[in-house]
Amino acid sequence: MIPVVQTKSISDDVASAFEDFARAFEAFKDANDTRLGEIETRLTSDVVTDEKLTRIDTALDDAKRRLDRLTLDRSRPPLGSVAAGASDPAQAEHKSAFHTYVRTGEAGGLKRLEEKALSAGSGPDGGYLVPDNVEREVLRRLSGVSPIRAISSVRVISGGNYKRAFSVSGPATGWVGETAARPQTTAPALAEMSFPTMELYAMPAATQTLLDDAVVDLDQWIAEEVETAFAEQEGAAFINGDGVNKPKGFLASSTVADEDWEWGRLGYVAAGGASFPARNPSDTLLELVYALKAGYRQNASFVMNRKTQSAIRKFKDDNGQYLWAPPTSLGQSATLMGFPVVEAEDMPDIAANACAVAFGDFKRGYLIVDRAGIRVLRDPYSAKPYALFYTTKRVGGGVQDYAAIKLLKFAA
Structure with a gap:
């Protein structure tokens, strides 16, 4: 019997990474809640709990980086499939001449194009567009x-x-009556x-x-x-x-x-x-x-x-809700108090x-x-x-x- 080879698409990888990230954040919340409970009862947290929280926090950052990388890779179309300019003879000629230059160093085609376009971007000026x-x-x-x-x-x-x-400063303004005189205002600076x-x-x-x-x-x-x-x-x-x-x-x-x-x-x-x-x-x-x-x-x-975000990730509001929240769907940012977080x-x-x-x-x-x-x-x-x-x-x-x-x- 011929074994069936299982393959995973990029979409499957992204979905799996998103699930891993969500699970890591739930584990992080549980560990941090335990730490906060220990502080309330003993005025300090257990060393083992602190180490566990640090490990989960690191795993959470790693999962977020993997998710961001996979999401970015998925959003990149191959350049060869870009249709823009495919029907434009001038762009097609430029692309062909550029490929010849990169592969062989022959710049004659690009020079002719730049002479035709009256461009200042020649080889002596620092390369070709x-x-x-x-x-x-x-x-x-x-x-x-x-x-x-x-x-x-x-x-x-x-x-x-x-x-x-x-x-720097706007024009002078003011209220006037319907028939009152309008004094001249200063011009804006x-x-x-x-x-x-x-x-x-x-x-x-x-x-x-x-x-x-x-x-x-x-x-x-x-x-x-x-x-x-x-x-x-x-x-x-x-x-x-x-x-x-x-x-x-x-x-x-x-x-x-x-x-x-x-x-x-x-x-x-x-x-x-x-x-x-x-x-x-x-x-x-x-x-x-x-x-x-x-x-x-x-x-x-x-x-x-990342380090600052790691510290803020532990904060809660007066209702016990975490201020930092993971992205709710693929391609979204984490949020802090409802605002996107840029790392x-x-x-x-x-x-x-x-x-x-x-x-x-x-x-x-x-x-x-x-x-x-x-x-x-x-x-x-x-x-x-x-x-x-x-x-x-x-x-x-x-x-x-x-x-x-x-x-x-x-x-x-």
């Missing part, structure tokens, strides 16, 4: 992997700098915000044997190789970048206690010490939520790293004077600018027998609305 579908796929992948990019506003520009005006783009690069390598293999989808290969490198660098810069040869992160902005908030600085709520208070720690989070104006709260998210490992840990938690409407608060075009320069000489592909994109970022983001600072 990838086909449009590859650029779209790289940016789409970055939106799924880079946590801040996924929740911020993104604008594609054609130049090296994006500028926008904002009103405007200022300019600038978002320059900086160069980000990755350099994947391939053997000539791989490049000669006609079965290999080069578009997919390039997108996969640069995805992680770009996402890691972007993720760090959008949070902590100093604006020198990189985007300016929101934590690099000047901060001020929220009661003294002014434009150009991010307001913070003080936690009262170097960690959450032992009694009613959730009150601090509640104060952070309501420091944000109502118009921003409806689309707001929490941003924190960003570049956020600081809980420590004295650290702004370990951010809360706000990042669509309105933080702007990412991408300069159109991703370039690839083939280098078959520097690392023989490998061919290097120096891949660059230009990206910038910065806070665009200082009222839309609030921080939780662990200070008195």
Whole structure:
């Protein structure tokens, strides 16, 4: 009798990972309830219970990472099946010329296309533009992997700098009677915000044997190789970048206690010490939520790293309900007090004077600018027998609305 081979689809793997995550969170709640019960009766928790809770907490994080990875993989269509541009002769010609360049180093086809388009993007200028579908796929992948990019506003520009005006003070207004004289009002004062783009690069390598293999989808290969490198660098810069040869992160902005908030600085709520208070720690989070104006709260998210999320995961409200809740379905985020939680490992840990938690409407608060075009320069000489592909994109970022983001600072 011929044995039947059982195969599991990606959907089955995702569903299994989601079930594992849900079971891990139920075990976490049981262990934490036991710990809290021990504290109430003995004023301290048992060491064995604490160790068990730590193990379950680690398993919960591992299950969440596996679920996120599988969900992201499932959402990626193969580039070869992308129909966009398939019927456009110009895009088809560009794609064919680009593949020839990547596989063999022959750039004649790309040069002819750039001469025809009067483009400045020639080899001496730093490489050749990838086909449009590859650029779209790289940016789409970055939106799924880079946590801040996924929740911020993104604008594609054609130049090296994006500028926008904002009103420092509005025009004078007032109430008048139907027939009363209308005094002239003052004009609004405007200022300019600038978002320059900086160069980000990755350099994947391939053997000539791989490049000669006609079965290999080069578009997919390039997108996969640069995805992680770009996402890691972007993720760090959008949070902590100093604006020198990189985007300016929101934590690099000047901060001020929220009661003294002014434009150009991010307001913070003080936690009262170097960690959450032992009694009613959730009150601090509640104060952070309501420091944000109502118009921003409806689309707001929490941003924190895994360690901070692990600490907050133990908090309960006055009714004994956990404030942190796992995602209710595939592709959804965990929530804290009903707001999505974005896990960003570049956020600081809980420590004295650290702004370990951010809360706000990042669509309105933080702007990412991408300069159109991703370039690839083939280098078959520097690392023989490998061919290097120096891949660059230009990206910038910065806070665009200082009222839309609030921080939780662990200070008195």
